[in-house]
Amino acid sequence: MQRRDHPLPSRSLGTVRTLTSFHYGPPGGAKVYVQASLHADELPGMLVAHHLRERLAELEARDALRGEVVVVPVANPIGLSQWLLRSPIGRFELASGENFNRHYPALRDAVWARIEPSLGPDAQANAALVRAALRESVAQLTVESELEAQRRTLLALACDAEVVLDLHCDAEAVLHLYAGTPLWPQTEPLARHLGAQATLLATESGDQPFDEACSQIWWELAEKAGPARPIPLGCLSVTVELRGMADVGHAQARQDAQALVDFLTHRGLVAGEAPPLPPLPYPATPLAGSMPVTAPVSGVLAWHRAPGDWVREGELIVDVIDPISGQVTPLASATDGLLYARENLRFVTAGTRLAKVAGQEARRTGKLLGA
Numbered sequence: 001m002q003r004r005d006h007p008l009p010s011r012s013l014g015t016v017r018t019l020t021s022f023h024y025g026p027p028g029g030a031k032v033y034v035q036a037s038l039h040a041d042e043l044p045g046m047l048v049a050h051h052l053r054e055r056l057a058e059l060e061a062r063d064a065l066r067g068e069v070v071v072v073p074v075a076n077p078i079g080l081s082q083w084l085l086r087s088p089i090g091r092f093e094l095a096s097g098e099n100f101n102r103h104y105p106a107l108r109d110a111v112w113a114r115i116e117p118s119l120g121p122d123a124q125a126n127a128a129l130v131r132a133a134l135r136e137s138v139a140q141l142t143v144e145s146e147l148e149a150q151r152r153t154l155l156a157l158a159c160d161a162e163v164v165l166d167l168h169c170d171a172e173a174v175l176h177l178y179a180g181t182p183l184w185p186q187t188e189p190l191a192r193h194l195g196a197q198a199t200l201l202a203t204e205s206g207d208q209p210f211d212e213a214c215s216q217i218w219w220e221l222a223e224k225a226g227p228a229r230p231i232p233l234g235c236l237s238v239t240v241e242l243r244g245m246a247d248v249g250h251a252q253a254r255q256d257a258q259a260l261v262d263f264l265t266h267r268g269l270v271a272g273e274a275p276p277l278p279p280l281p282y283p284a285t286p287l288a289g290s291m292p293v294t295a296p297v298s299g300v301l302a303w304h305r306a307p308g309d310w311v312r313e314g315e316l317i318v319d320v321i322d323p324i325s326g327q328v329t330p331l332a333s334a335t336d337g338l339l340y341a342r343e344n345l346r347f348v349t350a351g352t353r354l355a356k357v358a359g360q361e362a363r364r365t366g367k368l369l370g371a
Contacts, residue, residue, distance in 0.1 A: 044167070055257055154210065165240055168240065176341070181286075195281055297320055302319045310338055
């Protein structure tokens, strides 16, 4: 194992932050990238990364890793340092107001300019060209802030990997995944091993989150190149939502880490026989079919349904109660589907997104992710 420290440029005199990556297995071939807590107050991924590193050390000692596995257990030192009145603020950078998991650079045009003259009929040779061009394009990105430097550093570590796993969590939730629609055949074994109760698919969710910055470019380049110059879907990039913010414990984290090892074994990146694929708890659904339940008024929440429940369109999900007027505002699901996530606060203001239901029918357009 190698530890590498990546200093970020200081925003203020007397301060400096560092990203740390841990590298297991032989470099130069297949590569896997795993990062945790890009939203810094989403902690389950940090503990899963801790147990994953223990397993990777064991596998490396047995010479069982068939490629390099890079783990960044703390992907957002900027956000991790942001506290206000004893509360962590890890989703948005306080200096800019930007979401830490948005606005990653779109590199399609830069990569295309580098690879187009050399593309040929060999898909794997073309994939190698893409990876080299991605490394060069990321290295040449200019940065003007600590946040941009953090984005560039993370993307540099991940851009040439064939598997990218971005470990997050929701407020209160069952385990679920976000992935590109063309990647579902590759994502399904991961969903089975993790026991994902929902997988939300989109070709573009809006504002360029980290997973799409890594994977979307591959199907965009393939479309530009055409069938005579085939480019494979060379990066399986998935956002893994590890249940809710309070779901931080050794037993569950060990199980999740082992599920990731089982998935890498299934892909041939870890030596040995992969366990049989478990059943798929819930089919993949379009992200555009994820229907939010939003509070039209402020008040106290009283839940009728919990994450993991199957609900029908029109079924009561939650009451919003005004304790001054006594008014009770009942809110129902807008679709048949799985209630996979809900708010962990119990008092909300008007406009708060309270819950998400994974429906089969794509109904929404525009930006599909929350703020």
